[in-house]
Amino acid sequence: MSSSHIVIRNVRPLDAAPIDIEICDGRIRTLNTADAASGTTHNDAEVLDGEGCILLPGLVDLHTHLREPGREDAETIATGCDAAALGGFTAVHAMANTAPVADTAGVVEQVWRLGQATGRCDVFPVGAVTVGLQGERLAELESMASCAAHVRVFSDDGVCVSDAVLMRRALEYVKVFGGVIAQHAQEPRLTEGAQMNEGALSAELGLPGWPSVAEEAIIARDVLLAEHVDSRLHVCHLSTRGSVEIVRWAKQRGINVTAEVTPHHLILTEDLARSYDPIYKVNPPLRTADDVQAVREGLADGTIDIVATDHAPHPHEAKDCEWSAGAFGMLGLQTALGIVVETMMNHPGASSSRLDWQGIADRMSVIPARIGGVQAEHGRPIAVGEPANLVVVDPQRPWTVDPARLASLSRNTPYTGMTMPVSVRATMLRGHFTVVDGHLS
Amino acid sequence: MRHLLSAADLDHQSAVRLLDRAAQLSVVSDRAVKKLPTLRGRTIANLFFEDSTRTRLSFEAAAKRLSADVITFTAKGSSVSKGESLKDTALTLEAMGAEVIVVRHGASGAAYRLAHSDWISASVVNAGDGTHEHPTQALLDAYTIRAHLRDGLGDLTDLRIVIVGDVLHSRVARSNVLLLSTLGATVTLVAPPTLVPVGVSSWPCAVTYDFDEALADADAVMMLRVQAERMSAAYFPSVHEYSRSYGLTDRRARLLSEHAIVLHPGPMNRGMEISADVADSPRSVVVDQVANGVSVRMAVLYEVFGARAEISPEGISHV
Amino acid sequence: MTSPARVFDADDIGRVISRIAHEIIERSRGAQNLMIVGIHSRGVPLAQRIAERITVIQGAPCPVGELDVSMYRDDVALRGARPVNATHIPAHGVDGQVVVLVDDVLFSGRTVRAALDALNDIGRPASVQLAVLIDRGHRELPIRADYVGKNLPTSLTETVQVRVLEIDGVDDVLVERKASA
Numbered sequence A: 001m002s003s004s005h006i007v008i009r010n011v012r013p014l015d016a017a018p019i020d021i022e023i024c025d026g027r028i029r030t031l032n033t034a035d036a037a038s039g040t041t042h043n044d045a046e047v048l049d050g051e052g053c054i055l056l057p058g059l060v061d062l063h064t065h066l067r068e069p070g071r072e073d074a075e076t077i078a079t080g081c082d083a084a085a086l087g088g089f090t091a092v093h094a095m096a097n098t099a100p101v102a103d104t105a106g107v108v109e110q111v112w113r114l115g116q117a118t119g120r121c122d123v124f125p126v127g128a129v130t131v132g133l134q135g136e137r138l139a140e141l142e143s144m145a146s147c148a149a150h151v152r153v154f155s156d157d158g159v160c161v162s163d164a165v166l167m168r169r170a171l172e173y174v175k176v177f178g179g180v181i182a183q184h185a186q187e188p189r190l191t192e193g194a195q196m197n198e199g200a201l202s203a204e205l206g207l208p209g210w211p212s213v214a215e216e217a218i219i220a221r222d223v224l225l226a227e228h229v230d231s232r233l234h235v236c237h238l239s240t241r242g243s244v245e246i247v248r249w250a251k252q253r254g255i256n257v258t259a260e261v262t263p264h265h266l267i268l269t270e271d272l273a274r275s276y277d278p279i280y281k282v283n284p285p286l287r288t289a290d291d292v293q294a295v296r297e298g299l300a301d302g303t304i305d306i307v308a309t310d311h312a313p314h315p316h317e318a319k320d321c322e323w324s325a326g327a328f329g330m331l332g333l334q335t336a337l338g339i340v341v342e343t344m345m346n347h348p349g350a351s352s353s354r355l356d357w358q359g360i361a362d363r364m365s366v367i368p369a370r371i372g373g374v375q376a377e378h379g380r381p382i383a384v385g386e387p388a389n390l391v392v393v394d395p396q397r398p399w400t401v402d403p404a405r406l407a408s409l410s411r412n413t414p415y416t417g418m419t420m421p422v423s424v425r426a427t428m429l430r431g432h433f434t435v436v437d438g439h440l441s
Numbered sequence B: 001m002r003h004l005l006s007a008a009d010l011d012h013q014s015a016v017r018l019l020d021r022a023a024q025l026s027v028v029s030d031r032a033v034k035k036l037p038t039l040r041g042r043t044i045a046n047l048f049f050e051d052s053t054r055t056r057l058s059f060e061a062a063a064k065r066l067s068a069d070v071i072t073f074t075a076k077g078s079s080v081s082k083g084e085s086l087k088d089t090a091l092t093l094e095a096m097g098a099e100v101i102v103v104r105h106g107a108s109g110a111a112y113r114l115a116h117s118d119w120i121s122a123s124v125v126n127a128g129d130g131t132h133e134h135p136t137q138a139l140l141d142a143y144t145i146r147a148h149l150r151d152g153l154g155d156l157t158d159l160r161i162v163i164v165g166d167v168l169h170s171r172v173a174r175s176n177v178l179l180l181s182t183l184g185a186t187v188t189l190v191a192p193p194t195l196v197p198v199g200v201s202s203w204p205c206a207v208t209y210d211f212d213e214a215l216a217d218a219d220a221v222m223m224l225r226v227q228a229e230r231m232s233a234a235y236f237p238s239v240h241e242y243s244r245s246y247g248l249t250d251r252r253a254r255l256l257s258e259h260a261i262v263l264h265p266g267p268m269n270r271g272m273e274i275s276a277d278v279a280d281s282p283r284s285v286v287v288d289q290v291a292n293g294v295s296v297r298m299a300v301l302y303e304v305f306g307a308r309a310e311i312s313p314e315g316i317s318h319v
Numbered sequence C: 001m002t003s004p005a006r007v008f009d010a011d012d013i014g015r016v017i018s019r020i021a022h023e024i025i026e027r028s029r030g031a032q033n034l035m036i037v038g039i040h041s042r043g044v045p046l047a048q049r050i051a052e053r054i055t056v057i058q059g060a061p062c063p064v065g066e067l068d069v070s071m072y073r074d075d076v077a078l079r080g081a082r083p084v085n086a087t088h089i090p091a092h093g094v095d096g097q098v099v100v101l102v103d104d105v106l107f108s109g110r111t112v113r114a115a116l117d118a119l120n121d122i123g124r125p126a127s128v129q130l131a132v133l134i135d136r137g138h139r140e141l142p143i144r145a146d147y148v149g150k151n152l153p154t155s156l157t158e159t160v161q162v163r164v165l166e167i168d169g170v171d172d173v174l175v176e177r178k179a180s181a
């Protein structure tokens, strides 16, 4: 572990003028303009030259599948935290669809402790909404909220809380402790056996379709329920133009809803299914180019609040097969920032559909921390006295994705061979480097 | 033609050439010696994850008439039913020397995946994949239509062909729409809206819900098999109502013009999509379809083996 | 690459066809069961011309057929699929007939071997003879021609191309050295 006294020189916080930043005992101690500080020496400090690099608050993922307990062949909390740190994250929310399901205080506390033990990344467990994700009765939400893990986000992600009454009760119940229900919006009857986005391409490929309306109908219902019971709703991984429009309408109406989009829905389209290679199989499915355009616009204008990875590791055999036998999901932690920069900063479209570094910091750190209820420690301003959860991004160092070199135990990235425009130079958790010069420290 | 995975793999020229070759090969069926030495010593594997006796027997007969050795794996009674994967089974067959794998699988795209993954180097012939395609069925249908309505020559330009039934779940319909339109025919689909895929408007065919109207100027009518279990999934309310609107009843058969023929990929549900009398009438060419299947598959296997020459290290000119 | 040398022109081919027709008649002694069968592709028009000459000389029609041997070749995987042509045998079949196979060039002998196999699956001729326009040597099988238009010693680096009016629009025979062997 690195020393607790660190100076990062010449780094630009959110693209502003270069500064030197001094970190001590887990917090930011001083911020000086680079010129003024150049004479200052810190004899006992570890120094990182941040020349040309951008400093952001450590990224926060609201939607990660770490697979432990139950599928440690696909990912463990430790390997997932390694991938998170290398991707610039200082906090991840671990989804509840493990085995056993994270539906009791016992399981969420175990996940939380294993995360703490890694020292690489804070792991905040997401609690299941219903017992065993079965969609039949509420899990003990209050117990999970009041245990050591302090669960604030509840989700049956992987399946939808499709029963309207159960969803209403969940939305109401979490108001006691300021929780939020994160809904995986998928009308189950409309998506039985579904394999890909429904449209001309699914008809041609003979793959059962996953219609947009199966997502949009649930989101429409849920925003109305949230309004009715005056509670908070978070929409996981929305993927269609219609979903963006419904959320935009709901926000205009004053409904307390937030929404996320995954990096892959910002860049990939359903055409990849032509390969019948399940590396491109994901839930919700990859959609059309028009949907991609809509979610980019939604993210730029704030209709979609955040980017969340939906990092979903799967062992090789779960993808090395025919499409319909393949598992849903893609790796995301190490490529998320690169994809967001590629799609939201580097593209040539109108400036209103672009994000600057402040916009990226908001959508990948500040707002997800707030939605997840971890804003006391994460997604903080870069200011004296704040916790030193930071990431140093090198915008001049592109890299090429090689699945064998990712930290995850699994290899199911859809981006093999693709160039990521920026790299993570260093990640810092509570004043300690977890990543230096692109390597775990 | 390295593989045959989709009817879309065939352009007009290659489709007509395949039909011509099949016609030449069909002569062999009429000879005393029903065998050609063409593929002697070569190995073809039939990999059938779905039970389909008629397609499997047809491919076996085609391979044997070309003197190839045939290894057949079927789901029943083999390791496949115990959950062995497509990949592992294909690797096993290739290890046994199979150069061409004929695959039938319940997953759409299984044949494509087998051909385009790095699992094996064998050529792949799609014998039906999920609800995607069944290109050799389309070839034998085109062959049968050409034999009856075009004296076995050329293409199907200006012929009006109506395909009726469960288009949504039919690989036969998908392959036929592609191939018949490539060959110049005008294709019309007739089905209840619940059994027409979303996005069908991009297909090279027309769609109507009015069977009677479509029948009037049809040269050939292809009836698709409709599975009764679609009823429980609310695609249609009852066999009776389906049959009344979309079945080829005796009344409808009388609307057909003199020369029109009736095809069915089999097995038929008599009384559901087709009446027993129509199925057995002289218009019905179902028996021809079965016989033509062997010739067409011989032509396909020959083409696929021939294309392997281009990748063979010894593929040198030698007269 | 040198430009091809023309070793036969149209007149040469005409003379050779006529000579072969006479030799066939002489050897068969006016047999009633003679049948000329051309091997696809260029053997077919040559066979038709020979049969026409025989018809004229004999004053009685000489039956002619055509044989496609592509399905009988042993090199499908080496050379790829070939276009399939029609096999037409006169209605009375080959059983008991004296069949004269006709091809343009005799080289390795593999085409003739395939033709003998194909003929064997069609029926049982009384005897089979072979007529070729050019014998260029380099046999790989124990096969020889009964009637030869011209023996043309060649090296393996040369190609021999027979062109016929019916297919190529011209009657001649060209020898060309390949760019590299």
Ligand SMILES: [Zn+2]
Residues within 6 Å of the ligand: A157, A158, A159, A184, A236, A237, A283, A284
């Ligand atoms: Zn989900």
